[in-house]
Amino acid sequence: MQAAIDAIVEPRRREILCLVRDQELAAGRIAAHFDVTRQAVSQHLRILYDAGLVSERRDGTRRIYRARPEGLAELRAFLDQFWSERLEALKSEVEAEQRRRTDDADRKQ
Amino acid sequence: MQAAIDAIVEPRRREILCLVRDQELAAGRIAAHFDVTRQAVSQHLRILYDAGLVSERRDGTRRIYRARPEGLAELRAFLDQFWSERLEALKSEVEAEQRRRTDDADRKQ
DNA sequence: CGCAAATGTCAGTATATACTATCGCAACTT
DNA sequence: AAGTTGCGATAGTATATACTGACATTTGCG
Numbered sequence: 001m002q003a004a005i006d007a008i009v010e011p012r013r014r015e016i017l018c019l020v021r022d023q024e025l026a027a028g029r030i031a032a033h034f035d036v037t038r039q040a041v042s043q044h045l046r047i048l049y050d051a052g053l054v055s056e057r058r059d060g061t062r063r064i065y066r067a068r069p070e071g072l073a074e075l076r077a078f079l080d081q082f083w084s085e086r087l088e089a090l091k092s093e094v095e096a097e098q099r100r101r102t103d104d105a106d107r108k109q
Numbered sequence: 110m111q112a113a114i115d116a117i118v119e120p121r122r123r124e125i126l127c128l129v130r131d132q133e134l135a136a137g138r139i140a141a142h143f144d145v146t147r148q149a150v151s152q153h154l155r156i157l158y159d160a161g162l163v164s165e166r167r168d169g170t171r172r173i174y175r176a177r178p179e180g181l182a183e184l185r186a187f188l189d190q191f192w193s194e195r196l197e198a199l200k201s202e203v204e205a206e207q208r209r210r211t212d213d214a215d216r217k218q
Numbered sequence: 219c220g221c222a223a224a225t226g227t228c229a230g231t232a233t234a235t236a237c238t239a240t241c242g243c244a245a246c247t248t
Numbered sequence: 249a250a251g252t253t254g255c256g257a258t259a260g261t262a263t264a265t266a267c268t269g270a271c272a273t274t275t276g277c278g
Contacts, residue, residue, distance in 0.1 A: 061224040170254040
């Protein structure tokens, strides 16, 4: 799971993930979107693949990637669980605080 | 926003965040939970603070921290938006693809 | 087979960062 | 005022990692 988190932290990898979220793309096509070398993108793809965030399919000499929704869903579930436990309680506290502050102020809607 | 993402990536900082999610805690109390030096924890707290994920309050010589739900909510909203846009669509595609494979042979374009 | 295209792998490098040690600062205590 | 407590800031170090360049591999074509 830490692998998936590490993977989406790198901005370049998030961009790559966005690219292959809507469409399948070959490694070369992905690399063409960036100003770094093809190898660098290849390494990013490897990391995304190991983290389960993209799938790889071979077509001749090309390797075609796309986002792997299951991987994204797992990561999302983990993060949700991470903070949702107490987030609601804390949110209530903040809202109560805000209500207290705006009590004497104008109230719209 | 990248600051918030960088902040929650580091496992130690996620632990710290968990500690101050339920309760206010002074820096020293937080540091006592870990086997690294007090200064290291202080640096983590600074990073969490700059990312807007914790709030700081002074009480005499002590600095008391706690999770900042707004910061967490913003981060969560960003991540939600990041992958929820196409997540459902991709899931449908994958399921359709799997049906196609079990149906008959592969057909490319 | 020989060559080109598309891509991954590896070694080396540069930069980021998590940590420690030392120091500095503010608030209390005596 | 002087000492103590609780912290943060900074410099230096060790490790992680994003990148490039060189090379290897697989596939397709003549």
